[in-house]
Amino acid sequence: LISSLQNHNHQLKGEVLRYKRKLREAQSDLSKIRSRSGSTLLQSQSSTEDTKEEPPEIKQEPDDPSAQVSVPKAASEDASEAKARRDEEERERERREREREREKEKEKEREREKEKEKEKEREREKQKQKESEKERESKEKEKGKHEDGRKKEAEVIKQLKAELKKAQESQKEMKLLLDMYRSAPKEQRDKVQLMAAEKKAKAELEELRQRVKELEDKEKKESKKMADEDALRKIRAVEEQIEYLQKKLAMAKQEEEALLSEMDVTGQAFEDMQEQNIRLMQQLREKDDANFKLMSERIKSNQIHKLLKEEKEELADQVLTLKTQVDAQLQVVRKLEEKEHLLQSSIGTGEKELGLRTQALEMNKRKAMDAAQLADDLKAQLELAQKKLH
Numbered sequence: 001l002i003s004s005l006q007n008h009n010h011q012l013k014g015e016v017l018r019y020k021r022k023l024r025e026a027q028s029d030l031s032k033i034r035s036r037s038g039s040t041l042l043q044s045q046s047s048t049e050d051t052k053e054e055p056p057e058i059k060q061e062p063d064d065p066s067a068q069v070s071v072p073k074a075a076s077e078d079a080s081e082a083k084a085r086r087d088e089e090e091r092e093r094e095r096r097e098r099e100r101e102r103e104k105e106k107e108k109e110r111e112r113e114k115e116k117e118k119e120k121e122r123e124r125e126k127q128k129q130k131e132s133e134k135e136r137e138s139k140e141k142e143k144g145k146h147e148d149g150r151k152k153e154a155e156v157i158k159q160l161k162a163e164l165k166k167a168q169e170s171q172k173e174m175k176l177l178l179d180m181y182r183s184a185p186k187e188q189r190d191k192v193q194l195m196a197a198e199k200k201a202k203a204e205l206e207e208l209r210q211r212v213k214e215l216e217d218k219e220k221k222e223s224k225k226m227a228d229e230d231a232l233r234k235i236r237a238v239e240e241q242i243e244y245l246q247k248k249l250a251m252a253k254q255e256e257e258a259l260l261s262e263m264d265v266t267g268q269a270f271e272d273m274q275e276q277n278i279r280l281m282q283q284l285r286e287k288d289d290a291n292f293k294l295m296s297e298r299i300k301s302n303q304i305h306k307l308l309k310e311e312k313e314e315l316a317d318q319v320l321t322l323k324t325q326v327d328a329q330l331q332v333v334r335k336l337e338e339k340e341h342l343l344q345s346s347i348g349t350g351e352k353e354l355g356l357r358t359q360a361l362e363m364n365k366r367k368a369m370d371a372a373q374l375a376d377d378l379k380a381q382l383e384l385a386q387k388k389l390h
Contacts, residue, residue: 009277016267018097025109026199029116033206036120086203089115159215163208205256208249216242290347297354298340301361305333308368315375318382325371329364336360 089112219238312326336357 005277006281009274009281013274016271020267026202029112030202030206033116087200090199159211163204163211166204202256205249205253212242212246212249287347291344294340294344294354297357301333301336301340304361304365308333308364311368311372311375315371319375319378321378322371322375325367329367329371332360332364 219242308326308329312330315322315326339353339357
């Protein structure tokens with residue numbers, strides 16, 4: 001039992017270290033993605049400045065509503081596909097890590113980086129294609145500026161609200177998982193689901209931030225193109241709504257940070273409990289060693305007791321005078337057995353009584369030897385008496 005508990009504790013420690021490594025890797029990946037997203041935003045801003053330097057005929061021509069409607073839809077579909085891919089990849093990675101563990105972690109990291117680079121290249125190509133389509137359609141059509149702007153604003157607001165709902169739902173799921181994590185026993189906590197939920201929430205928040213940034217850039221461009229006062233008022237209203245949504249996103253981020261801090265606190269408590277378990281296991285080992293020693297000594301005393309009984313049965317027929325001594329020895333042995341039972345119940349006080357017990361056993365041995373010598377002497381005397389009688 002002790003060895004199985006120790007192995008279980010070692011396995012739990014290994015799992016905790018793995019999850020910490022995964023968290024660090026996820027944080028490093030998030031920082032890399034943020035830096036790359038910042039660079040892509042800078043590139044997009046530079047591309048917008050280049051488009052501003054083009055002749056005014058292109059600036060005055062309106063955008064196509066169908067293309068503008070398809071852009072957020074395609075982006076939302078890409079985001080959902082990316083989420084599904086990430087979920088599947090996380091599950092596969094966790095299974096592989098359980099089976100292969102440390103040897104193939106490096107290969108997985110390389111595969112992750114390659115997949116991320118491929119996804120980024122695909123997104124860049126899609127963005128380039130969308131920009132080219134927008135330019136072509138803006139050259140072909142010149143009608144419906146205000147209507148297109150209204151439709152865009154309504155769609156943007158709907159998309160932001162839907163994304164906020166998704167973020168709130170993910171936060172609720174995180175809270176429920178935390179409650180389950182606290183209420184469940186420590187040995188049966190589903191750590192894999194918690195880590196997956198954290199990664200999903202982080203990915204959704206990052207996607208929402210990117211979407212908000214893209215929408216802000218689009219609104220800035222549209223505000224420069226639109227000159228009517230009604231359009232400006234609507235843009236202001238949309239900006240206020242975006243600010244409100246950004247505040248909600250900030251609140252969601254704060255709640256996520258609070259949940260992560262609570263997760264860290266629970267992890268520290270779990271480590272403390274593991275240390276306490278290790279100490280208790282050491283104490284159990286010491287107690288078991290003491291119990292084994294006591295059991296060996298008891299076996300020895302039982303053997304001695306049996307020998308004494310046999311000697312008593314052999315000498316009882318010939319020597320009646322030794323009954324009193326043998327009875328006294330049996331009483332002493334019984335007292336010693338009772339003391340042994342008491343020692344099993346109280347191990348702490350048993351070590352002090354061991355010395356007394358060993359002394360008593362030695363005295364009994366000496367008495368037994370003396371009794372044996374007396375028996376031999378009496379036998380000799382009986383034989384002499386019988387010879388004299390004959």
